Amino acid sequence: MRLLTRSEEFVLLAVWRLQENAYSVPLSEELTRQTGQKWSLGAVYMPLERLQKKGLVTSYHTDSTSERGGRQKRIYELTRSGKKALLAIRTVEERMWSGIRSLVVEP
């Protein structure tokens, strides 16, 4: 399979983590919290769009809610190949980490 970019990978993971609440605003908050870097809305939109193009996520509009000035949310969820992609990434990562000398940062 094709490897994803780091941001796509993180966003994909965040979508899985947030499950039903996986839409742009909580996604950007979650990613900001976990990575310690500022993820703007735009930084979330773009990977999401690419992921959707690659068929790793799908999205649907919710009914409008009053908290958003009557505007709809766009909730994302993993597709089958999305889930497979996440697993594949994890495998690759673990393979890369396994059996190497312990990494110590000297002071």
Place this chain on the structure above:
Amino acid sequence: MAWLLDRLLPDGDHRAPLGDFEEIWHHIKDERGTLRAHAWYILAVLGLIPRRIYNSIYFGLLMLQNYLKTSWRNMLRNRTWSAVNLLSLTLGTACFLLIAIYVHEESTFDAFHTDADRIYRVNVDFIGQSYTFANALSAAPMGPAIQTTASGVDHAVRISQVRPEVLLQVGSMRDFEENGFYADSTLFHVFSFEMLEGDPGSALVAPQSVVLTASTARKYFGRKNPLGEFVRMDNTTDLTVTGVVQDPPTNSHFRFDFLISFSSLNPERLTNWFSNPYYTFLKLSPNKSEASLRPVLARLVDDNMAADAASAGVSIRLWLQPLLDIRMNPQGNDLSDGRGAGHVFILSGIALFILFLACINFVNLATARSSTRAKEVGMRKVIGASRGQLMGQVLGESGLLGLIACLAGVASARAALPWFESLVGRTVAFPFGWELTLFILGLAILVSLLSGIVPAIQLSRLQPIGILKGNGGQSALRGAAFRNALVVFQFTVSVALIVVTIMVYRQVGYMKSIEHGISTDQIAVIPVNEPQVAAIPTLKEQFLRLPGVEAVTWANRAPGTGASGNLIRRLDTGEDDSMENKYIFADASYLDVLGASMVAGRYFEPHPAPAAPSLGSPMATDVRRQFILNETSVRMLGWASPEEAIGQPLEFGGSVLGDVIGVMADFQFQPLTVSMQPVIFQYAPAGQGVLMVRVRTDRLPESLASLEDVWNAQQPDWPFMVTFLDDEFDALYASEEQFGRMFSTFAILAVVIACLGLFGLATFSVQRRRREIAIRKALGATDGGVVLLISRKFGLLILVANVLAWPLAWVFVKDWQQAFAVQASMTLWVFLGAGAISLLIAALAVSTQSIQASRTRPAEALRVE
């Protein structure tokens, strides 16, 4: 803000992102207040803008690249079409560019001086009952008087020409110089001529100082530094070189070769308020307006000049003319040789017309081709091109052509510059640099808009369904009327220019052919200057003794070259009205040499009289003088017949009294560009002026040689100069001939451009009608019939253009001829000739195509399907 956000977001579904922004806004509002929330929202939205702009440029460029590529391929595919367009646009832009540079220079004349807008010239208008004489010259006390009585005048400078010709000598190098001026020491405070050597503040202070221009210095001193060296003027005066200035730029109306300090002039001459040989320039303080000086000027007139003027029957008006206005509005006796705003206006008009003609070619060829391009347009529309994009594509095409044509135009304009300079009669500086670049870009945009906008609208209006059904040609036919109108316009301009050209040449020829009223053949003209005045009687006597010489006369001006004017007044009527007359001083043998005839009374007998007055020195008033008038003068002064005028008293120049002793037949003492003016002749045996020698035809070279020998024996220090009167008369109309050359050039350009367009249209028309022609031939049409079929339409258009152009040209020529004393008639033949020329040239342009069409074998044309 939400609306703006909606516009800025990329294409697609905006519902969710808008909601997202709203939600975050709520978050921030809850946590940090409404104000912060609003601030965030606004900043976030505005932050999108740069990105959006970047995107649109990026994709715009991508599209542009595509358009350029298509345009380029289109150009290559239609070689004839592109060549015709490029050639005509190049001609058009080159011509436009040259004229634009010229007009720009004309309209920014003298602007190089620092604070040029604060510099004014004092003009003196003499206003009589029936005429106004506008005069750029003023009296010597004028400048100092204004400076002492008015506040806010920083500097005043007086300038006057030393003499039309001054002999300068350094060592063995000697030559006559034309542009020598006396100038006040304040010259360099007023004008910004750059001083190369010497001190601008003091260079013109001491008497007998001279400041040379760089080229004069080089001519007389070579590479030596001339500072402190001597220049001998007129074999009498030694001038000390106190400075060297840069040559005045070509766009300075005041151009000089050397300047002599004003203090060298005899101070006694500088008090006369009624002698006006000086140009007076003022530099006003910042914020001082010209209007605020008007009361001062009026008071100056009242105090110093009004009384004398009233006794001469005129009133005097002083006014300040801005330096920057002088080139466009030259006054009488002006230093500027400019031809004024009208000339510039005509040239600008022609430039625009020619550019327009070139653009029309693009319009016509592009719309004519629209049927062949209809499929491409249809495809693009089906695929989803918007109308704007299609228009953009056509504009891109015209833009590409325009840009190439402009670059080629710059190159050709640069190459044609020397030729253009001879056409307009002065040097033109080609301004390389960012201004030119900007101008070219602007021109390219103008050209592409002018030529692209109509085809763009037409092409983009095509309906894909119609095109793909196969009747796309329909709309091209609809544009035919429009194209015909444009062709008619092109040829109207061309024919009008041809008519004007013919008429300008006819006018010049006519003026030259008119009898001068005197005989000008075999008359040698030898200029004599002030230092030779004493030797004139001896020279005359010795010239007369030569075998080849028939008669010799002295006069202050040679005929044909014009004359200065002064006021004269009848004393027998008791009225106070005076009028300007030109005056000529001549000796007793004037008639013998020139063959002018007397209508009444007698000519001057030789009698003791003072030499003619020279510049700045007033005439002696104590002698009663004899006057001879020309017929025009008699008529204008109000006598019914020449006989009545004989014996009547006159006053000349406000103070000189005398009686009319004769009336001379009118002859051309000045060019026919001005109507015959009144002349008063007075007797003087000698003075600054010319010796005119009538030489026998059969011994011309020997006679000239012996004249020179006599001169050299008498005046060894002065070079012998000679011209012939008929040559001078021929040269009188140089400026009109130049005007004619200019018009003929532009007429040719216009015709070439129009014919290029016609050629392109004919090519197109033949292409489209290939099969029609083939079928006609197959059915028995002759070659001639086919040629006629193609040419007939164009011939008709040109006939219509002729009919439109004739009255226009007639009005223009009539207006132009107003300025001349005599007018060549505009016969029908002129118009018919122009019509024939236009038809003939157009026929040539069309014939190559139509003949080719008629030669094609029907089988070849029909085989395709």
